[in-house]
Amino acid sequence: MASDKHRFGYVALIGKPNVGKSTLLNRIVGQKVSIVSNKPQTTRRRVVGITTTEDYQIAFIDTPGIHEPHTKLGRSMVEQARKSLHDVDVIVYVADSSGHPNDADKDIAKLLDGLQTHDIEDPEKLVPIPIVLCLNKMDQLKADAVQRNVDAFIKIFKTDVYMLTTATKGLNVDKLIELIAARLPYGPASFDEDEYTDQSSRFIAAEFVREKILIATRQEVPHAVAVQVEEWDEDNADLIRISATIFVEKTSQRAILIGKQGQFIKKIGTEARTEIEALLGTRIYLELNVKVREDWRMNPRMIQELEYSE
Ligand SMILES: Nc1nc2c(ncn2[C@@H]2O[C@H](COP(=O)(O)OP(=O)(O)OP(=O)(O)O)[C@@H](O)[C@H]2O)c(=O)[nH]1
Ligand SMILES: [Mg+2]
Numbered sequence: 001m002a003s004d005k006h007r008f009g010y011v012a013l014i015g016k017p018n019v020g021k022s023t024l025l026n027r028i029v030g031q032k033v034s035i036v037s038n039k040p041q042t043t044r045r046r047v048v049g050i051t052t053t054e055d056y057q058i059a060f061i062d063t064p065g066i067h068e069p070h071t072k073l074g075r076s077m078v079e080q081a082r083k084s085l086h087d088v089d090v091i092v093y094v095a096d097s098s099g100h101p102n103d104a105d106k107d108i109a110k111l112l113d114g115l116q117t118h119d120i121e122d123p124e125k126l127v128p129i130p131i132v133l134c135l136n137k138m139d140q141l142k143a144d145a146v147q148r149n150v151d152a153f154i155k156i157f158k159t160d161v162y163m164l165t166t167a168t169k170g171l172n173v174d175k176l177i178e179l180i181a182a183r184l185p186y187g188p189a190s191f192d193e194d195e196y197t198d199q200s201s202r203f204i205a206a207e208f209v210r211e212k213i214l215i216a217t218r219q220e221v222p223h224a225v226a227v228q229v230e231e232w233d234e235d236n237a238d239l240i241r242i243s244a245t246i247f248v249e250k251t252s253q254r255a256i257l258i259g260k261q262g263q264f265i266k267k268i269g270t271e272a273r274t275e276i277e278a279l280l281g282t283r284i285y286l287e288l289n290v291k292v293r294e295d296w297r298m299n300p301r302m303i304q305e306l307e308y309s310e
Helices: 021-029 072-083 103-112 143-157 173-181 201-216 251-258 260-280 300-305
Strands: 007-014 047-052 056-062 090-096 116-118 126-128 131-136 162-164 226-236 239-248 283-292
Touching: 007 021, 021 047, 021 056, 021 131, 021 173, 056 173, 072 300, 090 103, 090 143, 090 173, 103 143, 131 143, 131 173, 143 162, 162 173, 201 226, 201 239, 201 260, 239 251, 239 260, 251 260, 251 283, 260 283
Parallel strands: 007 056, 007 090, 090 131, 131 162, 239 283
Antiparallel strands: 047 056, 116 126, 226 239
């Protein structure tokens, strides 16, 4: 493709919680930049992941799942997802294709209705923002439900541009990217070609710890956990010393996280350390402390300090 046909754009990944937005982002970028778990509301803030080829560069914005919030943290999460709908060139609506769309899908479709962007051929002209449906979890979609579910999503989102994907296996993700790239404006790349995220190593390290906890805990515990890196010491050339605090809301949750004779926290530390080492390509010494901060999810200052809000 000639260089004047190079494309660049911002693309928002939008959807209900737990549909596979972050899994998809990591697949596209080829690196884990956004944590993933089987618990809804895993992602708490916007995460940019960048993919670059000769023909295009796309900055994908992973967003928190849109849900009915019950805490200030939840409100901030949904707010960030909604804000991401503006100033993007394409919206990818990610859905679990194995189920029929419900009222929550319809509510989000209403949010997308009427959004505009510049026409790629005639930038003076405003046109409806292109919506691409990523109908994910195709591996769980029963053969006799394919047509019914696909038709229902197409009808609600008023677009017939869709791809059935299995993000966990990377199935059809390349085809999805082609659908997106074809709808981006022409223009030069904005980021260096080796740049793949806007997240700091410090924040990703904290998120890796949180991910291991989300995967290993149940009920209220995953939602009540926050992780903050307190110290990051690179004085030693081949060893980074990281000290992080895990915040929970109740003493009982602290006891769960520490576990019998500290076994649980030790396991979390080992799992997180392995991933942080792979990310940074160096040895890590990881120290974890658990502290109780009652109702931190209702405390805007704490939410900001934890970098979960803008
Ligand atoms: N079977 C199947 N599971 C998937 C697929 N994609 C993602 N998952 C799983 O779905 C769960 C949720 O994935 P996430 O990527 O965290 O979902 P999300 O949409 O980012 O969720 P929030 O951050 O909570 O909004 C995880 O257990 C993933 O492994 C898929 O294509 N098939
Ligand atoms: Mg997510």
